[in-house]
Amino acid sequence: MDIVLLLKSIAGLVAILGILLLLYFYVWKSNKETKKKPVTKTTRVEVKHDFASLLKIIKDKKSTAKDLGEALDLLIKYHGVIPKKLGLRVHPDFEIYSEILLRLCRHKNANKDIVVKFDRELEKLNPEYKREINDSLTKGLNSRGI
Known part of the structure; x- marks a missing residue:
């Protein structure tokens, strides 16, 4: 019974690891998409008078x-x-x-x-x-x- 409990524990940990990896890549991909906003280049820079x-x-x-x-x-x-x-x-x-x-x-x-x-x-x-x-x-x- 100890081996069965050990195998079930390992299977549960692998499943949790898989879910965490999926969440990590999902969040990482969504962050990457938000960072790829088109950059508008401004040619006019505000000059300070000091x-x-x-x-x-x-x-x-x-x-x-x-x-x-x-x-x-x-x-x-x-x-x-x-x-x-x-x-x-x-x-x-x-x-x-x-x-x-x-x-x-x-x-x-x-x-x-x-x-x-x-x-x-x-x-x-x-x-x-x-x-x-x-x-x-x-x-x-x-x-x-x-």
């Missing part, structure tokens, strides 16, 4: 010329005014704009129109920094590889 996100777009090597132009336009619009000079010294915040000019000149997708437009608008908004802006632009253009 300085850090605009700077991130400019620093990104994969940014397109259109993205760079939009980011620079928003940068001029919302953050274009550099604080006044401290006597003869430039304000420490000017270093960020100097870095932007350098990165812009080195960016592979930046063209002359984007660089010249940003340079002119930055000089127009900050006439007292005209010399420093030109120096930063010259350094950026000289740092480009030919």
Whole structure:
């Protein structure tokens, strides 16, 4: 009688294992089908107006010329005014704009129109920094590889 009980127990466990496997594959298949929803690719990415996100777009090597132009336009619009000079010294915040000019000149997708437009608008908004802006632009253009 012990062998019969043992065989019935094994048969019961195999049946329970079979049911559990069927449930597992049924749930796994239904999860796979729900994950295969068609992905719609959006080409328009919402651009934030804060300085850090605009700077991130400019620093990104994969940014397109259109993205760079939009980011620079928003940068001029919302953050274009550099604080006044401290006597003869430039304000420490000017270093960020100097870095932007350098990165812009080195960016592979930046063209002359984007660089010249940003340079002119930055000089127009900050006439007292005209010399420093030109120096930063010259350094950026000289740092480009030919």
